[in-house]
Amino acid sequence: MCLAIPGKIVELVPANNATAVVDVAGVRRRVDLGLLEKENPGIGDWVLIHVGFAMSKISEQDAAEQMKTLALLGESESAMQEVRGYGLTSEECGEGTLDPSPDAKGRPGCAQS
Amino acid sequence: MKFVDEFRNPALIHKTVEEIQRLTEPGRHYRLMEVCGGHTHAIYRFGLKDILPPNIELIHGPGCPVCVLPMGRIDDGLAIASRPNVIFSAFGDMMRVPGASGSPLEHKARGMDVRIVYSPSDAIKLAKANPDKHVMFFAIGFETTAPSTALTVMRARQEHLENFSVFCNHVTIIPAIRAILDSPDMRIGGFIGPGHVSTVIGCRPYEWIAANERKPIVVSGFEPLDLLQSILMLLRQLKAGEHKVENQYKRVVPWEGNIAALRAMAEVFELRPYFEWRGLGFISQSALRLRNEYAEWDSERRFAIPGIRVTDPKAAQCGEVLKGVLKPAQCKLFGKECTPEHPLGALMVSSEGSCAAYYSYEHRKTALATTAGTPA
Amino acid sequence: MSHGAGGNASRRLIEGLIAPILFPASTEPLGDAAHVDLNGRRVVITSDAFVVKPVRFPGGSIGELAVNGTVNDLAVSGAKAEALVVTLVLEAGLPTEVLRAEIEAIAQAADEAGIRIVGGDTKVVEHGKAESMYISTTGIGAPIPGIEINVASVRPNDKVLLSGPIGDHGVTILLARGELDLEATELCSDTRSVLPFVQAMANAAGSAIRWMRDPTRGGVATSLNELARDARLGIALEEEDIPVRDAVRGACELLGLDPLHIANEGQFLAVVAPEAAETILDAIRQVPGGDEARVIGEIKEQPAGAVLVKTRYGGTRIVDMLVGDPLPRIC
Numbered sequence: 001m002c003l004a005i006p007g008k009i010v011e012l013v014p015a016n017n018a019t020a021v022v023d024v025a026g027v028r029r030r031v032d033l034g035l036l037e038k039e040n041p042g043i044g045d046w047v048l049i050h051v052g053f054a055m056s057k058i059s060e061q062d063a064a065e066q067m068k069t070l071a072l073l074g075e076s077e078s079a080m081q082e083v084r085g086y087g088l089t090s091e092e093c094g095e096g097t098l099d100p101s102p103d104a105k106g107r108p109g110c111a112q113s
Numbered sequence: 114m115k116f117v118d119e120f121r122n123p124a125l126i127h128k129t130v131e132e133i134q135r136l137t138e139p140g141r142h143y144r145l146m147e148v149c150g151g152h153t154h155a156i157y158r159f160g161l162k163d164i165l166p167p168n169i170e171l172i173h174g175p176g177c178p179v180c181v182l183p184m185g186r187i188d189d190g191l192a193i194a195s196r197p198n199v200i201f202s203a204f205g206d207m208m209r210v211p212g213a214s215g216s217p218l219e220h221k222a223r224g225m226d227v228r229i230v231y232s233p234s235d236a237i238k239l240a241k242a243n244p245d246k247h248v249m250f251f252a253i254g255f256e257t258t259a260p261s262t263a264l265t266v267m268r269a270r271q272e273h274l275e276n277f278s279v280f281c282n283h284v285t286i287i288p289a290i291r292a293i294l295d296s297p298d299m300r301i302g303g304f305i306g307p308g309h310v311s312t313v314i315g316c317r318p319y320e321w322i323a324a325n326e327r328k329p330i331v332v333s334g335f336e337p338l339d340l341l342q343s344i345l346m347l348l349r350q351l352k353a354g355e356h357k358v359e360n361q362y363k364r365v366v367p368w369e370g371n372i373a374a375l376r377a378m379a380e381v382f383e384l385r386p387y388f389e390w391r392g393l394g395f396i397s398q399s400a401l402r403l404r405n406e407y408a409e410w411d412s413e414r415r416f417a418i419p420g421i422r423v424t425d426p427k428a429a430q431c432g433e434v435l436k437g438v439l440k441p442a443q444c445k446l447f448g449k450e451c452t453p454e455h456p457l458g459a460l461m462v463s464s465e466g467s468c469a470a471y472y473s474y475e476h477r478k479t480a481l482a483t484t485a486g487t488p489a
Numbered sequence: 490m491s492h493g494a495g496g497n498a499s500r501r502l503i504e505g506l507i508a509p510i511l512f513p514a515s516t517e518p519l520g521d522a523a524h525v526d527l528n529g530r531r532v533v534i535t536s537d538a539f540v541v542k543p544v545r546f547p548g549g550s551i552g553e554l555a556v557n558g559t560v561n562d563l564a565v566s567g568a569k570a571e572a573l574v575v576t577l578v579l580e581a582g583l584p585t586e587v588l589r590a591e592i593e594a595i596a597q598a599a600d601e602a603g604i605r606i607v608g609g610d611t612k613v614v615e616h617g618k619a620e621s622m623y624i625s626t627t628g629i630g631a632p633i634p635g636i637e638i639n640v641a642s643v644r645p646n647d648k649v650l651l652s653g654p655i656g657d658h659g660v661t662i663l664l665a666r667g668e669l670d671l672e673a674t675e676l677c678s679d680t681r682s683v684l685p686f687v688q689a690m691a692n693a694a695g696s697a698i699r700w701m702r703d704p705t706r707g708g709v710a711t712s713l714n715e716l717a718r719d720a721r722l723g724i725a726l727e728e729e730d731i732p733v734r735d736a737v738r739g740a741c742e743l744l745g746l747d748p749l750h751i752a753n754e755g756q757f758l759a760v761v762a763p764e765a766a767e768t769i770l771d772a773i774r775q776v777p778g779g780d781e782a783r784v785i786g787e788i789k790e791q792p793a794g795a796v797l798v799k800t801r802y803g804g805t806r807i808v809d810m811l812v813g814d815p816l817p818r819i820c
Binding site for chain 1: 234258363374
């Protein structure tokens with residue numbers, strides 16, 4: 001019901017400490033930071049923009065964790081099947097099997113950008 | 114685009130869909146409601162139905178503020194703007210929405226001063242640039258948008274801006290969900306929660322759904338991977354027989370919401386005793402109005418409004434579609450009398466409305482595929 | 490009044506009101522230009538009116554648009570523009586330097602496109618009765634040898650070609666109006682003559698070109714919907730093959746618009762025989778500014794009359810004609 005888009009803060013407007021210039025793929029607009037108090041957003045931070053207001057500071061860490069979780073989907077299952085094929089139990093399968101980072105086949109890993 | 118492109122990664126999408134397929138039990142039908150119109154739009158725009166198992170049915174919920182707005186409110190707003198020296202400002206979404214007397218764009222064609230704004234703060238700029246005119250901002254939206262209006266009204270008061278007022282049509286999502294759950298013909302297994310509303314209200318307000326109604330709810334983002342992951346999380350809960358609130362959209366939604374935004378809303382707004390929702394009828398304590406302290410910026414108190422009521426055509430079955438009892442194409446008017454160019458019912462009004470989204474993105478696809486007997 | 494914005498409303502105005510009175514006997518689908526037989530010599534004629542606010546914008550102006558728009562309508566109808574008549578409707582009080590700049594823009598664009606201005610008319614209307622200036626141009630052209638365009642020749646499996654990134658013009662204008670307070674320093678209108686591309690295509694494999702159109706108002710979606718309807722065939726596009734610049738995408742995501750609905754002034758679409766697609770693409774890419782041309786989809790039997798977009802991950806959606814102007818949305 002509400003269109004909101006991530007943008008990167010590229011400038012804090014000095015005359016008004018509650019305003020920032022935010023960049024969305026090369027398009028810039030002044031965005032009101034008045035609804036972000038505790039978050040204390042600064043240059044380089046990403047915020048979610050709705051009707052010209054920053055609604056939330058975007059957590060890179062949570063985004064990366066989500067990607068990691070998704071990259072792991074099914075991996076444990078197939079890894080287990082693979083190890084079972086070798087007659088091993090899952091306990092003997094090391095952490096490395098579940099590594100979500102891109103492998104040689106170019107499989108996607110965590111948030112790359 | 115960062116935080117957009119990575120959530121459209123095809124390999125991860127396939128993987129997530131595979132996991133969804135693995136989790137769905139054959140013979141079981143899953144009816145999940147996406148509450149938010151933004152989700153409805155995204156589901157169609159990304160063609161997610163094509164890649165989901167057929168026994169997952171997505172029911173489109175009431176979260177489209179344009180759709181649920183009673184037609185008479187548009188006429189009331191236009192009545193104010195038809196006074197001399199009043200500028201009607203609104204988001205682009207409202208421009209083609211018909212009142213009984215026509216849409217804002219049609220009124221513009223007849224000479225009304227109608228302006229599209231991207232932000233409520235742009236309406237303030239408009240007021241400052243036109244000191245001899247009164248700028249009315251036709252405010253719509255759920256809790257995502259209401260704090261921006263609140264802050265704008267607070268600034269108008271600070272700056273003693275006299276030629277500006279807000280025609281407030283802000284609504285709140287929880288009572289609408291409650292109304293749907295209270296309906297006897299409600300048949301929904303779980304909820305995809307509105308991500309952007311939740312940036313403001315957080316995840317706690319949904320806890321009663323999980324606890325009392327014993328339905329799982331997952332607050333979700335809007336990219337394909339967000340929606341698919343949320344569906345996956347719902348399926349996991351359903352499989353385990355659980356019903357809890359989960360936050361899929363952690364990168365944006367804090368569990369507690371946005372305190373500053375809630376405070377701004379509480380400062381400026383109070384709940385209306387009741388408000389009419391198109392398609393759902395009157396719902397108590399489901400909408401906001403300006404507090405007495407801000408009466409000077411309240412268009413409804415500053416100008417007498419006619420209080421127009423327009424009933425929808427009886428044949429329109431918007432309520433049934435909203436509750437998931439009917440699919441859009443099962444309504445008698447769908448695609449015939451009621452189309453996006455000439456909407457009769459609530460859900461055809463905005464591109465977020467389930468009927469309009471279905472009409473634009475899906476309906477010819479399925480209709481043509483069926484008649485041809487081959488997949489499109 | 491949404492009848493001028495391209496798309497469905499314009500089409501209804503033309504087909505519902507204008508065409509039945511003016512061309513009652515015509516059974517042919519509406520094209521960009523008319524082919525007329527003058528004592529055994531075939532000429533192609535087209536007319537267009539230009540209303541744009543602001544009259545100057547990054548990358549162009551109304552004067553340049555008025556020339557290129559007509560040159561392009563002729564080009565995609567398989568004709569080389571030869572002569573142009575220009576009519577100006579001016580608002581009283583328009584500063585002379587604004588007018589001079591547009592006349593110079595007209596002269597320069599005509600020079601670049603190799604077309605002669607052979608006449609015109611000027612009217613001045615009261616202040617407030619027009620928005621600074623409107624221009625109408627009528628162009629006459631000669632068929633480019635080797636091209637025979639006919640929508641009835643479009644076949645399933647034919648390839649759909651697009652000359653370059655979409656939406657630059659429409660987004661530039663939207664931003665240049667200043668109402669949205671958005672800025673994109675790197676973005677400018679794509680206005681240009683597409684004639685050199687069409688000539689290169691004609692030389693390479695003219696007989697393989699089935700259909701062409703310049704997707705101006707209403708965008709690629711509207712042009713292709715018209716094709717699908719006229720040809721009674723389906724069109725399947727690959728979303729990831731449609732070139733869109735970052736700033737256009739950013740603005741569209743921010744404003745809730747679909748780049749496929751945004752106007753272009755220097756791009757064209759072509760449907761070509763599949764076996765000639767690569768040859769034709771190579772020919773376009775040889776022309777300066779043609780390096781981003783690509784195949785974006787193909788013609789299908791089904792869904793007849795509709796345009797389907799396939800996403801990278803296997804989802805599909807119907808892309809409809811635009812209803813009225815593209816309006817920014819917040820929901």
